[in-house]
Amino acid sequence: MKRIALISFSIAGWYAASAQQKEVTDSFYALTPVEVRAIRAGEKAPFAKSNLSKTEIVKKNLGQDIPFLLNQTPSVVVNSDAGTGVGYTGMRIRGTDATRINVTLNGIPYNDAESMGTFFVNLPDFTSSVNSIQIQRGVGTSSNGASAFGATVSLSTNELNKTSYAEINNSYGSFNTWKNTVKAGTGLIDDHFTVDARLSQITSDGYVDRASSHLQSFYLSGAYTGDRSSLRFNLFSGKEKTYQAWNGIPEASLKSDRTFNSSGTDRPGAPYDNETDNYRQTHYQLFFDHALSSKWHFNTAVFMTRGLGYYENYKGEESFSDYGLPDLSINGQLVTETDLVRQKWLDNYFYGQIISTQYKSDKHTLTIGGGWTVYDGNHHGDIIWAKYGFDQGARYYDVDAKKSDINAYAKWQFQFSKAFSAFTDVQYRHVQHSMNGFADRPSLFIDRKFNFVNPKAGLTFSKNGWQSYISYALGQKEPNRDDFEASVTNQPKKEMLHDFEGGIEKRGTRFQVGANLYYMSYKDQLVLTGMINDVGAYTRVNVPKSYRAGLELTGGYVFNSWLNANGNISFSKNKIKAFTEYLDEYNSIWQWVGQQTITHKNTDIAFAPSVVGGLTLNVIPVKDLEFGLISKYVGKQYLDNTQNDLRKLNSFYTQDARAILTLKNKIFSEWNIIGQVNNVFDRKYEPNGYTYAYFLDGAVAADNYYFPMAGTNFMVAVNIKL
Template structure:
């Protein structure tokens, strides 16, 4: 028996050795044909077998097979499945680059519907300063964060979390979000009134994102109005070729949980396709009192009508509510913890926010792509959004001995209520673009951008605590009346409900904004040289109508402003590895609606500079190097932003609601800097990336300002604010980062990234009187800081042909729990005897960055 076992063992070893020597290796690299970049996460299977793998972050794959010849099948959701034949000579064969491309004729999901409108740098051959994040990285690193957090390892971008869910802010080359253009599948989504972005309204966008592209500076935007800092393009799912979907569960710190499910029918034989996503999230928030919850939804209906027409209807939204966080003195936060807040209390033993955002903003768009012939195509999107919600804050509610809001005492004493500043809007738009290839060297596109916006602003009662009614005696149009109705903070109720005029208080006005623009681009490309010219012209009309206070009753003067922009550039390719480019642009940009009035909340009086456009001049140059193992991008920029209106709001009493509003004009800023970005891929298992951004961002010249209170009363005017040479505040002017991803085992990856922030300054709040003094000491310098994030992921292939998979992901942010100041609302310098932390007077009201946080997700793709 023993001899028999030994014979079997020897035989088994012989067969194993024979099999090992007969194994052949098939290798190659899968390339995304849309963006000409490696495609990570693509499935590669030997046809007719269960042998397969997925591409790594460099798009590379390696398969061991006993077959000496055969075929491999490359597939990835949103791309054409590609079959490649192979024949092994010796023990291995390298198939080189395998390019897979989106197929518009089969309704693929990535950049298919509206391709002529969606702004991707690939649409223009002349280079720009650009960074692209693809779907696999979005899925892994987004976690329970908003879009700005995902972009923080991009040159010249800084993310500020803000405190509550969705309250983060992003800065690009020193410009805030109001001066960065955000697009969703070609649709502009910045606020029409002030350009702001509220990420709580877009909490589900990363669940359906296929790619995010950051175009810094001049960019290649086809819209008639250009941004100052750059353009962020979010490309979402539209239609899938194949049937499938995913289910995902996420858990995170502070009792956060999120469940998401997505399904697509794929393209059916009748030409129709449907996809949908539903999600729910809730959590306590990292900062005390910032509880929140919400839902996300996405529905897409598509139809392929013949070979020349593709249509798609999409609706998405993210109804939510969340508690808000105020700036607090640094001394208080150092004593009580970085997660401390006093902006909440308890009502009947349950948490209740002292300030709360609630909103529901469904977005709908209808895309139509028509191909006339191989040289001419037309893309059009018709869109609309219907935002309803507001910000809740308190009136007549005191605090208890612990410094928190005492709702129970307010109830027992018969006083106190909460009210909301409501924003309700209807927004409709149309964007259309015609692409025309004139010949082998010239291409041309021309387009139209039109928008109509109506915004309604008023206040209503959210909740009565002790009070049962509120008397209104100063409404000159309606007369005196008593408010007895409360409307709560449910975002679904806000969307479908309405508040009659006799239940509104404090303010009641509407805004009408109309916009029409046209744009065009001509590009020349021959051999190693490319050049382009872009131009756009637009007109905006603005009018405000008040219904409440005497000074705001009736319609304002109608304002019509004409604007335009011109951009040109060229590039030259030197050999196979080097490319240089330069771009120049000038924008005459109309001011935002809120900049036109002396106090947009309480007056029809126009700002003296209402008919003067902002003037933006941009210059940039760059060098690009690409090779097999290392690539580099070097960009230089110089941006002048002149003749702009500065608007500052100051919360004097610290209750989270602004008390003093300051308008200053004209103002000038100069932003200049250098950006270096490196990509290093020494092996097919290791990917590294690093960047350094050095900026110099300052105000140039002084300004004249006027101050108003919340009711629109003029407090002072003609004041000179001495800000010449003052550094732009609350954003790091020097940033650097390094990230690495290593495949330890097949489909098992670890990654980490380090970010450094330096040359940060305090807020230049012109509502503060310190800037009235020509001898002011400038902006305070905030301490530099570092953060390290880490993650681990694993993909388990399932199914007979490995077509399904189970993904596991863990993210840890601020791994070393660094304590740092994220931004400062105040600008108090250190004097003798002051309490100081890292060079900062601790009486300054600040927000500290989050400590160590984590999230874990499990996702089944089928």
């Protein structure tokens, strides 16, 4: 019954009534800054996409991280280490993880250049400065940064605020969670100048034991706007300190102690109190836009992202040999191990330039753009305390890395009749990645170059409220930093994705329904198989053939002035055609004796549920009062690629409830009071985890670890416009 209910309605992010939809469409596309419009999919682009407007973002912004704002869009599954959506969070779109999701901030690449992940914890409360978000599923259109290999998320803050404003936003909720935000803007001064500013702090104790977060951020933007040109400078920064909850909870503890956290427990007695991640990331962005004529626009931006921080661990009984030191003799006794506290540091600069030129006429839209980026990073590890054998501040590894990326693209959309338009897009990327050693292999030097040509094409039909499309896109992706640590002779290959999409949508005065079919065929996708590299670390391996195929249904309906519904549901099949699993083998006294292999065929890809759905029901009994019921269903997921039911995440269904009250001209210009109860029915569920399978005394066994979400919890926000 739950699945049937979810099919009935669809897509968060779209209003069903045509008048409402026209307003959203006009504001979303027409007011989007040039630097963002160059990389986003337009209204008639032949790709699967969802748009979130500023109004929708504000309703959802109660302090949780950006992935949780996207939770009601199609094919999205989110997770949180702390179990609350604050701190370290993650998301998958169509089963693809963050390393394959291209993220841009005002058109500027955000993905970590080495791991290609996106760590939104380094952008606390960035949502409060975001004006619009677009999510493209599949390869999508050409963007800046690491090529999209499953999805693209584009965030924009560069909206022009013409009138002055000031806001104070405060939220409080379960687990002592607080969000405090102050933001203000001058509006247009002398019809040319604007300044916008924000200061934020988010704190939380977390659901999981000691999984606390202390997050601080600021945002400052100044702009000059002329008749044909504009200049904008953005400076924003985030500082995070989070107690680590990365280890997950052992399966044996899941029922009896769902909040157990093993981090810090290497220390005898009480857990180590500074088992934390500490990082500051600061962004500098300078944009210049110029209207060359009524049809031609030019945009360029230069940027730098500065990252500096470390994570700290108490490690018990560490071998001196693992740190390149000989054993000690103390009072005639041979000492081979010691307790110690270590910090692993990242010290990096990421800088570059993006550029685009856009031509737009009645029938043609042509965009030519690209950019270059350089990542210059240092990795080092310091021992800040040891029981034996180390001087305070001893550095046990110090390695550098550099990565450069040059890309160029051209997009052309041609309206060759009133109903039909064609889209073509081609991108070239050149990537060079140099790594002067790794923490565990300081003598391994890697210098790899990749050249990618990624074409895309499609057709769109639009008439009488109907819109349909077909498209093809090629995506190619370089391996991540950890993949290169395999060995000198066993280096990973690039990944390739052929993405075929087709969709149809109908909009009426009171409804919107749509369907999207996709087939994503991978060549040499990198997956974990259990294989170990030359130093005994587990490494991802290219598997020759795999695919994702699915159907995404979307829709919404306005029943009357006080009731409307929208949501989505996705059905998919995600398979690896064949791969070899490697399992560590231990004897009865837990001595490692080698690895065994098992061949698997046509198994499900890990973390790719076959059903994902969301439903939002809104009730507006009186003006300025809204109640919302927000549902989410995620089907069974496997923790690895073996499709073994002993290594899985169970399906789950959650229900949230939200109330929004708006009061105008009551002491202040406007009060916006939002109350939300998450997981109303107190479901016990885990959207993320990992597994370690092995042979023990001739039999296969597995240790599973999970990242549970909190039970019933709440947040209340009081937002005041002065």
